[in-house]
Amino acid sequence: MHELPVTQGILSVAIEAAEQAGGRRIVAIDLVIGTLSSIVDDSVQFYFDILSRGTLADGAVLRFRREPAILVCWDCDYRTQVVAPLPALCSACGSTRLILRDGQEFFVEAIEIEEPPPEESNNESSSRQGNSGEQ
């Protein structure tokens, strides 16, 4: 498995988004992962806790949304959620003419960052640390 590059990927996408949004701390990261994508939830959080130390994402919680894979029958239009190994027959009509939809998603959907402190929101244009954004 490849939890390490996946975790690094989550971290860098989240930090880049947080920097663009003003450089505040990341509280949570929403991930969309298809059920056919290869990834282990617990171990990714484990790696994440180590890799994120000292970054904007230190202490952030990973929230996984699992997108199911759907098997659709060409003949009777029956739709059912499936995991690998995929069934070879439609469970409603026995047809072998099937098509798989979704289940391969693998992206960062959103991050949750700390609310801006009240005094900061009055003067949005004042310079802020962590907002240099360039590299």
Place this chain on the structure above:
Amino acid sequence: MKVQVVKAILASNDEVAQENRAAFDANGILALNVMASPGAGKTSLILATSQRLPAHLRPAVIEGDLASSIDADTLAAHHIPVVQINTGGNCHLDAPMIRSAMPHLPLADIELLMVENVGNLVCPANFALGTHLSIVVASVPEGHDKPYKYPGMFSAVDAVVLNKADLKEVFEFDLDFFRRGIEMLKPSMPLFEVSCRTGAGLDAWVHWLATQYQPVAPAAASVAQ
């Protein structure tokens, strides 16, 4: 406060893959990512393909499978440049590994780059390399249920090569069952039944591969290097 992102988890790999693609295009190279489980016949297919290419497609190989039995002498005898990547035990190749291998290839003198990925039917499918095409080599002894078990891999490729067709009877391989498992993922998927042992079916595969090659435009060619 929620901030929408919607960005691929492996976006940084994807960016390098795009750079690799641009470098292939600038040099008029068609690049092929060859994936399979260990022993399916990646190396055998790469060699057999190299020996059947039309003259205008000069091959090179990036070898990413540590368990490879690739024979440097055989390749040298066919004047095929090869670069070995040390994956350090990784379960897949990634785009930066390809980028570091490229300076060791005679980019101006080749038209087809074949990349032998690490033998694994799960992880390599997630990591774009920048190649124009990717294929999975399945082999008869692995069984006809492989597409059902590894839909992530079989839906990520542009064509499937079924190798070791000479063993179909011995293994009672159900080709229709295998084909249906692929068609449920991608109805139009090209499927080539070959035997690197007997040579059967290889011409059809090589013909298809050759038709994927787009000769480089002169303007693009001058961008090389």
